[in-house]
Amino acid sequence: MTASMTAFARRETHQPWGSLSWEIRSVNQRYLEPSFRLPDSLRDLEPVLRNELRQKLARGKLDLTLRFYPTNENSQLQINTALLDQVIEATEQIYARKPTAAALDPLQLLQWPGVMQTAQIDEERIKAEALALFALALDDLQAHRNREGEALNQLIEERLQQITEHLSSAQNHLPQALALWRSNLLERAQKLQVDMDSARLEQEVVLLAQKQDVAEELDRLTTHVKEVRRALSSKGPIGRRLDFLMQEMNREANTLGSKAMSMDMTQVSVDLKVLIEQMREQIQNIE
Incomplete structure (x- = not known):
């Protein structure tokens, strides 16, 4: 299944001890x-x-934020009176030995380690709840990524269909384009009044026609289209493979343009490159 890397998920829970x-x-x-x-x-x-x-x-840049809001009960400060009494008793012993010591500051007593306390919270329970909530949020994120992926799949399939139509048109036009190109080449040779054996001339024309033939490029593009569709229907991350296939398709479309024997073939090359680039932009979001 095609999955997008662009998604958002939020989950929260409210418990007696607070909210996550x-x-x-x-x-x-x-x-x-x-x-x-x-x-x-x-x-x-x-x-x-x-x-x-x-x-x-497998892929994606993710920002994952967990927030914890304890209830007021848990956030209220409490005084450890037993420890406070021990601290006061110790200070009184100091006064007994040195009556001129500075007066006792209540705030300093509160700052003594352990004197001020908050209500005890079951941290293990909170951690377990945070992990369970994370699993739900991650499931939501995956569902969102899958929905986005289905939309991307449809957009890519539409462009693959258009590419298939262009390739079919080019393949149907290819014999006519080759014949016209060969005729024009022979006509130019005659106008130049080149003194060459007709058999040798025909041989050279055949060789040039073979170099200009784009049947292999059209066949490879057709194969790449099939491979893209196969990847879209497979399981697991496919983004990198699709990106590679876009590079290969673009290379074949460029070759097709450089060997074009007619304006129609040149236009096919341009149309193919536009569609391939549109797919490549969408594929950047696929996992």
């Missing part, structure tokens, strides 16, 4: 290039996320 949301944006890229933005508390999930991503996608 994933956003994934994907654009075309020669290789797989993910960029994760994760909360510090969930940063250690990145290797697992990268591994899951590689199992499902």
Whole structure:
């Protein structure tokens, strides 16, 4: 199935302990290039996320953002009164030994490590939920890429059909074009009054006609069209293979233009190159 590299997906979940949301944006890229933005508390999930991503996608530049919003309960600050009492008792011992010590600042007490606490959160549960949500978001992204791919497939197929029609027209026109080219060449030779054996002249004309013959280019283009269609119906990443086929088709179309024996054949070459370039632009987005 043809898959586009351009897609977007968003998933979120709301739990008693807070909310999680994933956003994934994907654009075309020669290789797989993910960029994760994760909360510090969930940063250690990145290797697992990268591994899951590689199992499902082969190409594309992806921005993957995970946001975590804890509930107010979890974000409220709490005082560890037992530890605070120990700190105050220690400061009182200092005052007992040195009554002239500076007055105690309550803010300094709050800054003592462990005195201020937030409500405990089950981090393992949050990580498990983040991974499950990521899998859903990735499925949504793939579905979007597949829908885009179907549209690209249709656009490419339309151009392949037009190319097939041009090739058929050129093949039908080829015998007539060769005969006309041969006739014109013989006529010019006669006007120049070239003193040459008629058999030798005919031999030279045949050799030149063989060099100008574009039947092989037309056959190769027809084969490339079939190969493009075969690739579009195959499974797995096909973007690089299609890009290679576009290069080969463009090379054959250029050769066809350089060997054109008539204006009709020249126009076929131009039309083919336009259609091939249109396909190449679409193929840049295919995985």
